[in-house]
Amino acid sequence: MVSNTVSTDYREFVGKNIVIVEACYNVADSFIPTDGRNIHVGAACARLFSERGANVTILDPSSKVLEELxxxxxxxxxxxxxxVADCADPEDLKRAAGSIQGPVNALVNCHSNPITGSLENLDFDRLEEAVRGDLLGPLFATKSFLPHLKKADDSSVTHIGSIDGILGNPHIPSYSMCKGGLIPLTHVMADEFSKYGIRVNCVARAMIVDKGDPIHENYTPLVEQTPTKRPAYPKEVAEAVYFIASSVASYINGVTLPVDGGRIGITPGTKL
Structure with missing residues (x-):
C-alpha cells in the first residue's frame, strides 16, 4: 500500500552547500531597543541546516557574532x-560568492534593519540605508550567488520578510516599506529563475524572542492580538525556511508564507 503521507527528509541537504546572508541585525534603534546586535533568524537557520548535515556558509558584518556561532x-x-561581509555591498557579496566551490542548493537572505522613526523625520541617509539593506541587499545577494544556484539540479532562494511588509508597522515604516517590496521581488524572481530550476519564496516572520526569554513590553499588545498568545521562537522560523527550501515544497514557488502565530488572519482591532 502506497502512503499518501509526505514528510520532510532531514537528510536532504547532507553535504550540500547552503548560504545564509546575515546572522543578526543591529537593534540599537529598533522597535525593541537594546545594545549591540540581535542574533535570531539567520543564526537559527545556520544551526538547523548544520545540525542536519549541510555545509553552511554564513555572511555577516560582525566577526564576533560569526566566531561565537x-x-x-x-x-x-x-x-x-x-x-565577514557587508551584506548589502555588491562587491563584498561577489567576493563571498567567489569563495564558494560547487553549486549552492539553497540561499537564505536574512537582511534586517528595523529602523524606528517616522518617514517625515527620518533623514534621507537613513532611508537610503534601509532600502539598501532590506530590499537591495536580498537582490544583490541573489544576483551574486545566482551562478552557483544555477549549477544545482534544483535550488531555492528564501527571503526573510515580515508581516510588517504585509500590513505596515507605523513604528518602523522604512522596514515595512522594504519588507513589503520583497513580496513582488519574490514574484518576479520566481518567474524569471524558474527556467533554471530555482524556486524563490519569502517567509514573513512576526515578532521573535528566544525561548525562555522575557517578552519586551513593546510586544505585549502584539501578543494579545496573536491567537497563539506568544512570539515565535527563532527555530520555528528556521523550520519554515528549511521546509520551503526542501524538495517537499517543490511545487511552492513565488509565495509569501506568514509565520506569525495566526496574527494576520484576524482583522486588526477586532480580537476581544
Missing amino acids: KAEIEVFEGEINTI
Missing part, C-alpha cells in the same frame, strides 16, 4: 564557513 556549531561537529 562557529564555535557553537562546531560543538556538535556541524560544518560551517563564516565570511
Whole structure:
C-alpha cells in the first residue's frame, strides 16, 4: 500500500552547500531597543541546516557574532564557513560568492534593519540605508550567488520578510516599506529563475524572542492580538525556511508564507 503521507527528509541537504546572508541585525534603534546586535533568524537557520548535515556558509558584518556561532556549531561537529561581509555591498557579496566551490542548493537572505522613526523625520541617509539593506541587499545577494544556484539540479532562494511588509508597522515604516517590496521581488524572481530550476519564496516572520526569554513590553499588545498568545521562537522560523527550501515544497514557488502565530488572519482591532 502506497502512503499518501509526505514528510520532510532531514537528510536532504547532507553535504550540500547552503548560504545564509546575515546572522543578526543591529537593534540599537529598533522597535525593541537594546545594545549591540540581535542574533535570531539567520543564526537559527545556520544551526538547523548544520545540525542536519549541510555545509553552511554564513555572511555577516560582525566577526564576533560569526566566531561565537562557529564555535557553537562546531560543538556538535556541524560544518560551517563564516565570511565577514557587508551584506548589502555588491562587491563584498561577489567576493563571498567567489569563495564558494560547487553549486549552492539553497540561499537564505536574512537582511534586517528595523529602523524606528517616522518617514517625515527620518533623514534621507537613513532611508537610503534601509532600502539598501532590506530590499537591495536580498537582490544583490541573489544576483551574486545566482551562478552557483544555477549549477544545482534544483535550488531555492528564501527571503526573510515580515508581516510588517504585509500590513505596515507605523513604528518602523522604512522596514515595512522594504519588507513589503520583497513580496513582488519574490514574484518576479520566481518567474524569471524558474527556467533554471530555482524556486524563490519569502517567509514573513512576526515578532521573535528566544525561548525562555522575557517578552519586551513593546510586544505585549502584539501578543494579545496573536491567537497563539506568544512570539515565535527563532527555530520555528528556521523550520519554515528549511521546509520551503526542501524538495517537499517543490511545487511552492513565488509565495509569501506568514509565520506569525495566526496574527494576520484576524482583522486588526477586532480580537476581544
